[in-house]
Amino acid sequence: MEDLDMLFLVTELLDKNKQVLVHGKRVAKLACAIAKELKYCNDGIKHISLAAIVHDIGKIQIPAEIINKPGVLDDNEVVVIRKHPEFGYRLLMDMKPESIIAEVALQHHERLDGSGYPFGLRAKDINPVTRIIAVADVIETMVSPQVYRPALSINAVLEEIKQNSGLLYDFNVVAASLLLIKKGVLSV
Numbered sequence: 746m747e748d749l750d751m752l753f754l755v756t757e758l759l760d761k762n763k764q765v766l767v768h769g770k771r772v773a774k775l776a777c778a779i780a781k782e783l784k785y786c787n788d789g790i791k792h793i794s795l796a797a798i799v800h801d802i803g804k805i806q807i808p809a810e811i812i813n814k815p816g817v818l819d820d821n822e823v824v825v826i827r828k829h830p831e832f833g834y835r836l837l838m839d840m841k842p843e844s845i846i847a848e849v850a851l852q853h854h855e856r857l858d859g860s861g862y863p864f865g866l867r868a869k870d871i872n873p874v875t876r877i878i879a880v881a882d883v884i885e886t887m888v889s890p891q892v893y894r895p896a897l898s899i900n901a902v903l904e905e906i907k908q909n910s911g912l913l914y915d916f917n918v919v920a921a922s923l924l925l926i927k928k929g930v931l932s933v
């Protein structure tokens with residue numbers, strides 16, 4: 746039953762915003778490659794994959810005109826869009842409270858130095874799976890065109906994650922990502 750509920754939820758996301766689901770799938774591919782590099786076991790990688798696919802599922806509850814707005818968001822719109830981690834957490838906790846996927850949805854915009862949202866958590870309070878998905882999310886978002894800007898270059902990605910390794914992003918996750926970029930895995 747739980748799995749059927751999950752399938753319905755993912756289908757709803759597909760209906761409402763296919764791009765969010767495509768992004769989730771691409772983040773999953775990258776996050777799994779990073780986890781493999783970090784020697785996670787197969788079961789661990791499966792959990793990471795599911796968590797990555799649904800990490801932005803809370804966007805179901807954000808008005809489409811905000812998600813699809815081609816320009817810069819105003820302050821009120823930023824407040825609304827920043828609610829998606831908590832919306833996702835509630836949806837996923839109803840379905841799979843025993844899994845880490847709800848926590849990942851809640852934490853994926855948190856940053857090690859406390860500058861993220863919704864709670865400004867610091868490194869020790871951000872779970873290791875979220876740290877992987879957070880970096881995969883940043884990389885995938887940068888290399889993909891967004892409604893508000895064209896795709897950014899790999900060099901821009903390298904600069905972002907190298908500069909902020911250990912500050913915003915987990916040092917080991919960044920090291921694994923750099924290795925994958927070197928190997929050309931980024932052509933997801």
Ligand SMILES: [Fe+2]
Pocket residue numbers: 800801829853854
């Ligand atoms: Fe997000």
